[in-house]
Amino acid sequence: DTEVTQTPKHLVMGMTNKKSLKCEQHMGHRAMYWYKQKAKKPPELMFVYSYEKLSINESVPSRFSPECPNSSLLNLHLHALQPEDSALYLCASSQARGVYEQYFGPGTRLTVT
């Protein structure tokens, strides 16, 4: 099974809402990633978890809060977002951080109103 799943597929939220994005993989991968992708742009790395520990934070605003409850799950908690945060949020996983292939989930299309 080489699949990464994400829920929800679409999310519309107001600037005062709190919501969470979820990601799951059952490939035994030990590295998981959150990317943000704006239209017609490449994915931009937001967070990396390696062996369930946050190993990098690419200077992402604190209104985005990641969580890795276990080796198969990854969450992204959202609070007080801005309209410019509207984007496709992609989760990815790899066998380990570094060289190995990254597999992407289908993404959550987020719209902030």
Added chain:
Amino acid sequence: GENVEQHPSTLSVQEGDSAVIKCTYSDSASNYFPWYKQELGKRPQLIIDIRSNVGEKKDQRIAVTLNKTAKHFSLHITETQPEDSAVYFCAARGGQNFVFGPGTRLSVLP
């Protein structure tokens, strides 16, 4: 840090022709170069990759070549089909993370 450039930004070819997309990278220590295909509204899908100890890799109609000296790598698609139409992203492993190129929108005209 790593910087990846990609050309062209758009490419139109006739069905059955070949398509070539080129990327350059800046970090000579980079050693892994994947290519992703992203159809409209879909996830990026890994279609082929190459590691720095190999100069060329082929998988059916898709091939990737790597020139470490010049720090560039290319994607070659032969006998293009309409379903090849998509955005293609190259990437290089800079440090421990991928750095993506800006993408190439490939259109295969019937």
